[in-house]
Amino acid sequence: MSKGVSIHSLAHILSNNPSFFSSSLENRIIPSYNFLRTLLKSDEKVFFSMKRCPRLMGYNPCDILSPNINTLLDNGVAKCNIASAICSMPITFVTSPNKFKVKVEEAKEMGFDPSKRMFMVALYAMSMISxxxxxxxxxxxxxxxxxxxxxxxxxxxxxxxxxxxxxxxxxxxxxxxxxxxxxxxxxxxxxxxxxxx
Structure with missing residues (x-):
């Protein structure tokens, strides 16, 4: 709440991710928030991504988000496209780094160019379907x-x-x-x- 999140938004986030209550404030929630804040550049965007995927705050960023973002950067995805995808399609990033790498390769094999914005949309779609x-x-x-x-x-x-x-x-x-x-x-x-x- 000190960051500006409303009671209504907080209730939505917590009801969709009850495990949030058992997460360590110092070791999990604050590092995840700070990581997202650095990447997205605004509290509003962090709240928006949290509402779309409350599980974002349930992971140590060093275990999930950071490796997956590095995979994208290594494949030529622009930082602005990554930030935009975390804000609008955050569930794309909530997967194990190994599986994420496989999806990235599949998107490339299907002809999607990592340097284009559509690459992240394709990656999102492929992450949601078996x-x-x-x-x-x-x-x-x-x-x-x-x-x-x-x-x-x-x-x-x-x-x-x-x-x-x-x-x-x-x-x-x-x-x-x-x-x-x-x-x-x-x-x-x-x-x-x-x-x-």
């Missing part, structure tokens, strides 16, 4: 005439479209292609429509 689920969705899109290249193209335009459940994606595809008469190739170029309500 390989079997990803493959299942690719096969589902093939039923509407998409090729592997189409999926790759759509993914590069809007990585988050793959986070939509397979059922919802197929309902949307059926509506757009079979009922509205849009060629499936149109959706390849505008995959963000599959994220609609």
């Amino acid at each position: 390989k079997p689920t990803f493959k299942s969705k690719v096969e589902a899109f093939k039923n509407f005439g998409w090729t592997e290249e189409d999926v790759s193209g759509a993914l590069h335009r809007c990585p988050k479209f793959m986070l939509v459940s397979e059922d919802k994606s197929m309902v949307m595809m059926d509506f757009l292609v079979n009922k509205m008469g849009f060629p499936s190739s149109v959706i390849v170029k505008r995959p963000q429509v599959l994220r609609g309500a």
Whole structure:
């Protein structure tokens, strides 16, 4: 509260991460906060990232955040893009350093450029979906005439479209292609429509 966090925000953070109560103030919470504050440059951004992923404060930054950030820096990701991703997609960073490195390599193998902002969006999307689920969705899109290249193209335009459940994606595809008469190739170029309500 001394940093300006409201009672409402604090309640949200604590209710979503009860283990916060058992974390050491001196050894865990303060170092994590200071680490994020140095990176994000403002208390407001730290609070925002904490609300989006309360677990951020549950790790020693030397064990999780710092190694993962170093992996990104070693691969050419700009500090400003890292800071932006921690603020808007913080759950991307809450994974073991070894698994994080694997995801970074997978994103690169899929053709995403670490020097571009879209790389972090792709990394976030890939962190939220398992390989079997990803493959299942690719096969589902093939039923509407998409090729592997189409999926790759759509993914590069809007990585988050793959986070939509397979059922919802197929309902949307059926509506757009079979009922509205849009060629499936149109959706390849505008995959963000599959994220609609």
